[in-house]
Amino acid sequence: MFNYMMGLICYVVLVIFVLVGVAFLTLLERKVLGYIQIRKGPNKVGMMGIPQPFADAIKLFCSEQTYPMMSNYLMYFFCPLVSLFLSLLVWLIYPLGYELVSFDLALLFFFCCTSMGVYSMMLAGWSSNSNYALLGGLRAVAQTISYEVSMALILLSFIILVGGFGINLFFVHQLYVWFFFVSIPLFFCWFSSCLAETNRTPFDFSEGESELVSGFNVEYSSGGFALIFMAEYSSILFMSMLTVLIFFGGDLFSLLFYFMLVFMSFVFIWIRGTLPRFRYDKLMYLAWSIYLPVSLNYLVFFCCFSFWMNNMIYWDILGN
Numbered sequence: 354m355f356n357y358m359m360g361l362i363c364y365v366v367l368v369i370f371v372l373v374g375v376a377f378l379t380l381l382e383r384k385v386l387g388y389i390q391i392r393k394g395p396n397k398v399g400m401m402g403i404p405q406p407f408a409d410a411i412k413l414f415c416s417e418q419t420y421p422m423m424s425n426y427l428m429y430f431f432c433p434l435v436s437l438f439l440s441l442l443v444w445l446i447y448p449l450g451y452e453l454v455s456f457d458l459a460l461l462f463f464f465c466c467t468s469m470g471v472y473s474m475m476l477a478g479w480s481s482n483s484n485y486a487l488l489g490g491l492r493a494v495a496q497t498i499s500y501e502v503s504m505a506l507i508l509l510s511f512i513i514l515v516g517g518f519g520i521n522l523f524f525v526h527q528l529y530v531w532f533f534f535v536s537i538p539l540f541f542c543w544f545s546s547c548l549a550e551t552n553r554t555p556f557d558f559s560e561g562e563s564e565l566v567s568g569f570n571v572e573y574s575s576g577g578f579a580l581i582f583m584a585e586y587s588s589i590l591f592m593s594m595l596t597v598l599i600f601f602g603g604d605l606f607s608l609l610f611y612f613m614l615v616f617m618s619f620v621f622i623w624i625r626g627t628l629p630r631f632r633y634d635k636l637m638y639l640a641w642s643i644y645l646p647v648s649l650n651y652l653v654f655f656c657c658f659s660f661w662m663n664n665m666i667y668w669d670i671l672g673n
Contacts, residue, residue, distance in 0.1 A: 363449045368441050375586040376406035382622045389626035413582075416575035424572065425480040432477035433573065433580035439470050440587040447594070448520050448605060458518045460508055463595070467550065470588075471497040477581070478569035489568025492558045492633065496549055499637050503644035504546040507539055510648065510655045511599055524603040533600040539651050540600050542644045544620075547592040549636060551585060554625040558633050593617035 380402055387394040398405050420426060443466040446459035456462060471493055478490020511532060515522040523532075533540050549556040560568040570581050597603065597613045604610050 360449070364445065367444055367447060367449065371441065371444055371587055371590060372583070374590055375583055376410065378586050378590060378618055379409070380406050381619070382625075385619065385622045386626045389623070410579065413579040414576050418576055419574045421481060421483065421572050423482045425482065428476055428480035429572075430577075432473045432480060433577045433584070436470065436473035436477070436584040437580045437587070439466050439473065440584040440591065442466055443591055444587075446520060456519065459520045460512060460518045464505060464508075468501065473584075474569050477573070481569075481572035483572050485566050486569050486571050489560065489571070493552075493569060496556065496558055496633075496636055499640035500546045500549045500644070503542060503640055503648045504550070506645070506648035506652050507543050507546070508599075510536075510539065510652045513652070513659050514655045516659070520598060520603070523598050524605070527602045531601050536651060538647055542647055543600070544596065545639070546644070547596060548621070548624065549640075551588045551592055551621070553589070553621055555628040555631045556636055557630060558636065589618060589621050590614075593621070 383394050383405070384402065395402075395405060398408065420429065443463055446456050446462055448456075474493040475490040478486040478488070478493070481487075511523070512518055514532075515526045526532075545556075548554075552558075552560055558568075560570065570578060573581060593614050596617050597610060601613050602610070
């Protein structure tokens with residue numbers, strides 16, 4: 354019982370820190386985009402703009418909540434809550450000192466949570482009963498199908514290489530060389546898929562402001578919009594953490610890990626300030642015609658490499 358209580362307390366503390374991290378990630382984004390676009394922004398208030406995220410939160414949650422009269426009210430209301438819940442639930446795989454659940458199958462749990470995330474976007478677009486929101490939801494479904502196949506194959510390649518679904522295995526297998534140096538093409542395929550997963554530029558098709566007027570969340574205001582916003586930025590932090598775990602050593606007890614996490618989050622913002630939005634069919638072509646063959650080739654290579662290594666170890670044991 355003590356271990357369960359400590360695990361629950363650790364998870365609650367982790368969620369609180371993630372939400373605080375989300376707040377300051379928005380401030381970092383404002384500052385970085387302000388410098389990239391050579392303009393001022395609301396990031397100088399108080400001491401270096403530190404109170405700004407809290408002012409935004411108070412403003413958003415205290416604003417009037419509007420509901421479309423023809424919407425499916427219950428589903429419209431619950432979709433942002435489900436979206437935020439899923440983006441925080443996936444943080445359960447973060448290896449804590451006390452674990453709420455024994456996650457030997459952490460990456461399998463990650464697949465389940467990310468696959469369910471598309472339903473909240475799709476239903477938010479459908480329940481709003483708006484043509485623009487519906488188109489945004491349909492785009493989210495279509496793009497998810499395209500990039501999640503290659504994303505799963507990339508992760509499966511590393512799962513075969515380390516011999517399990519556990520997060521800790523990645524740290525053990527990267528003591529001498531990072532997986533980034535072993536598979537640089539896979540890293541760029543993975544990171545592009547992460548951009549699509551978190552609906553970030555240049556793959557933010559479900560939120561295309563120019564043609565969809567903000568997409569699936571166009572009918573949401575104040576608190577509902579804030580919850581969707583928080584879910585997106587929580588996903589950015591999580592995907593940055595997972596990228597560092599898989600490709601850059603994954604040493605949670607090293608300060609370098611957290612510097613790399615912040616740097617990966619910065620790269621998300623950097624790309625937003627640098628690249629224009631792609632055409633919608635370009636992501637489909639990229640995922641099906643380029644990422645899928647590359648990830649399949651690496652999967653076959655890692656399968657053969659793991660089989661060869663296991664045979665070498667087996668014959669070495671027999672020889673001794």
